[in-house]
Amino acid sequence: MTPSIPSYVGVLGGGRMGAGIAHAFLISGATVCVVERDLPSAEAARERVIDSVDKSLARGTVNETRETLLERFSVATDYQEFARCQLVVEAVPELWELKVSSLQAVEAVMAEDAVLASNTSSLSVSGLAAELQRPTRFLGLHFFNPVPASTLIEVVIGKQTDEELVAAARGWVEALGKTAVVVNDAPGFASSRLGVAIALEAMRMVEEGVASAEDIDNAMVLGYKHPTGPLQTTDIVGLDVRLGIAEYLHAELGERFAPPQILKDLVAEGKLGRKTGQGFYSW
Known part of the structure; x- marks a missing residue:
């Protein structure tokens, strides 16, 4: 049918x-x-x-x-x-x-x-x-x-x-x-839990000066065939949305989902990604 x-x-x-x-x-x-x-x-x-x-x-x-x-x-x-x-x-x-x-x-x-x-x-x-x-x-x-x-x-x-x-x-x-x-039903289901985990680690790498947002994203796009990198995806989804999910997962699943300071700072500054014109990228 x-x-x-x-x-x-x-x-x-x-x-x-x-x-x-x-x-x-x-x-x-x-x-x-x-x-x-x-x-x-x-x-x-x-x-x-x-x-x-x-x-x-x-x-x-x-x-x-x-x-x-x-x-x-x-x-x-x-x-x-x-x-x-x-x-x-x-x-x-x-x-x-x-x-x-x-x-x-x-x-x-x-x-x-x-x-x-x-x-x-x-x-x-x-x-x-x-x-x-x-x-x-x-x-x-x-x-x-x-x-x-x-x-x-x-x-x-x-x-x-x-x-x-x-x-x-x-x-x-x-x-x-x-x-x-x-x-x-589980915290973050499958997609959000995996997507946020990758994105939070990418943010920590920017915070630690490991590489630029563009190069981190390119590593995932070119090396792992992701359609967009985790930081560009965060900009598209909205940094405030990602922060809310991270805070929830942090409370439910522990420290590995603690939101990085760079994410909290950008949200506090009103830099929420594509919808505001600025996040990890300028739109």
Whole structure:
């Protein structure tokens, strides 16, 4: 049987990641609604998704017309929009209290058999599920930035996640034209834990004067065939995001994930990477 995605998909949060997730489901045939906290944020999310759709059309990677695609796309500020969705993916910032309150608010309006997922890159899926009324209908769907170009989605299984839901999630990922990596819930899962470990060591090497950021990155790109080096990737992800993940992993897994001083200093100076124009690189 050919895998398919849910017909109606909601995305909570329309930043870079949320817009990318919305785009992925939209061009794969779903009707998609992005819900944001206020009208200016919703309009900004609309522009991000439309821009991403236009780029896909220019590359010739979608068969539908722009008009047809955008007829299936909407933005809103009311959580009630999620009532008709078969799947909602939460994509708000990596703050525990915000994640919990957002997920609880979404669950309150969803159908009982609908699926709720978090795009968290490091927080405990089992811990988040414990705050919900229907933990068996919850799992992690960790998309990667930039979503349109990335071929990986990490499917994170919580302690109470229904086994049939995991199989369904694999099918959704395949229908999106991506590959699923299924992991049991653990701090940092597989991807963030490995990615952050490499990035933190690269930062320490810059701090110690071992080599420049460019040369460290080139060593990984040319020697290990990484598409981008760990420091450039950190700039793309956001130094503040990487710091938050490192602090969480430090608390959960010990000193090997202690964030280097150079990372803390750059974040304190507002040098967060590509989104601010300066991080380990100038953008």
